[in-house]
Amino acid sequence: MAEAELKISTKGEYASRAMLELSLRHKEGSLHIKAISAAQDIPERFLEQILLQLKRAGYLRSRKGPHGGYALAKPPEMISVAEVVRVMDGPLAPIDCVSVTAHQVCPHEDACGLKGLWKETRDAVAAIMERTTFADLAKRTLAARAKFAASKGRGFRRTARPSGA
Amino acid sequence: MAEAELKISTKGEYASRAMLELSLRHKEGSLHIKAISAAQDIPERFLEQILLQLKRAGYLRSRKGPHGGYALAKPPEMISVAEVVRVMDGPLAPIDCVSVTAHQVCPHEDACGLKGLWKETRDAVAAIMERTTFADLAKRTLAARAKFAASKGRGFRRTARPSGA
DNA sequence: CATGTAGTCGACTCTGTCAATCGACTTTGT
DNA sequence: ACAAAGTCGATTGACAGAGTCGACTACATG
Known part of the structure; x- marks a missing residue:
């Protein structure tokens, strides 16, 4: 028995995290794979191919x-999570006969009250x-972090980031 | 690339279909595996083990x-789809750190604005x-079937033939 | 009480997907 | 031109999901 029937692939998850990181540090210009990988704890080599896919789909540009x-190709408010997840994992439907992007005829048509x-x-x-x-x-992340920092007590250094500069 | 990141396992799907069939023919008393298998087009041997699981979980009784x-152990209005799906596939969560039944600490706590x-x-x-x-x-299924039958009923079957008589 | 019918059980296979990794190539800055 | 950084596609290894099998047990009826 699995542990979830509602599953986002790690690829989709990683892609989302990467995009989030890129959004958070949008101002800094482009980020190297290494930086994203470190900040979000994603295997570098794997991240590489994810970013590539995202780039091909037009959400990122690279130098x-x-x-x-890598950097976002459009402002963060123009990119929905759905788009990103779809790029990684394809159309979203709980079962084939319901997908908007990839339907196929359901052999049980009338018999299938579940379809709805x-x-x-x-x-x-x-x-x-x-x-x-x-x-x-x-925005949410920033808010969460602020709250976290506050509740953890003053004088505490926040999450160590492998930042250069 | 897969074709869906929101996935119900076929097991969950079959289980739901079986339960639906049992609900539809609740009046008839118990149904054999063969009958359910035929009506819902589910591999008999596979269905067998699904029904077994459902029985162990207390949703069915068998003779x-x-x-x-097999027959329902409780009236159809007492059984939710969520319960059945959970029996088959376990807790439902898009990613581990959010499951109500099987949490685990997410290593990115604050960094993870996605969690929400x-x-x-x-x-x-x-x-x-x-x-x-x-x-x-x-109820929905019956309604759908009625509608289907009505639209099929009048008129004649569509003629793809170049020349009729 | 014999016997065929039906259910129970657990192990097993096979296939496909997913996550991750490599090696080599191309581009760019100095 | 050389090194640093990014790009690409092929490959791999592991694991879960889907479906199968064989044998065993219980029951109801002739």
Whole structure:
């Protein structure tokens, strides 16, 4: 028995985290894979191919050579989580006969009273992810961190970041 | 690339279909595996083990010998889809750090602004499945079938033939 | 009480997907 | 031109999901 039937692939998760990191540090210009990998704890080599995919899909732009790296291709408020997840894992549907992007005829048509239910859940999830942008996530994250820092007591240094500068 | 990041296992799907069939024909007393398998087009041998699991979890009762078979252990309006799916696939969470039944500390705590979002989607899905009972599904199915029959009933079958008579 | 019917159980296979890694190539800055 | 950084695609290893099998046990009826 698995542990979840509602599953976001780690790839989708990593992609989201990477995009979030990029959104948080949007001002800094481009970030190297290493920086993102370290900040979000994602295997560097794996992240590499994720960023690549995201770039091909038009969400990121990259620069080679020294001082290169990745950056968002559009402002964070223009990118929804749904888009990113879809790039990584494909269309979202709880079961094939309900997908908006990849339907196929369900052999049970009339017999399948479940179809409506699956569609309902799909729509609910899609709606949430569709309306949440990375700007939203960044805002929430900042808020959460501030709260965290405050509750942890003054004088505490915050999360150690492998920052240069 | 997969085709869905929101996935109900076929086991969960089959279990739901079986329960639906049992609900639809609740009046008939118990049904044999064969009948359910045929009606819902589920591999007999596979269905067998699914029903078994459902029985162990207390949703079905069975009778051996001739005239045996499976039947619901409680009325359809007392069983939610969420329960059944959970029996088959375990707790539902888009990612481990959000599961209500199987949490584990997320190593990114503060850094993870995504957590809230995953939780949101989980709750949305859970809410839908929790409030939908098999009585609901049976009703919907009957309605869908009636509609289907009506539209099929009048008129003639579509003629793809170049020249009719 | 014999016997076929039906259910129970656990182990097993097979396939596909997912996560992750490598090696080599290309581009860019100095 | 050389090194640093990014790009690419192929490969791999592990594990979960889907479906199968064989044998065992219980029951109901002739």
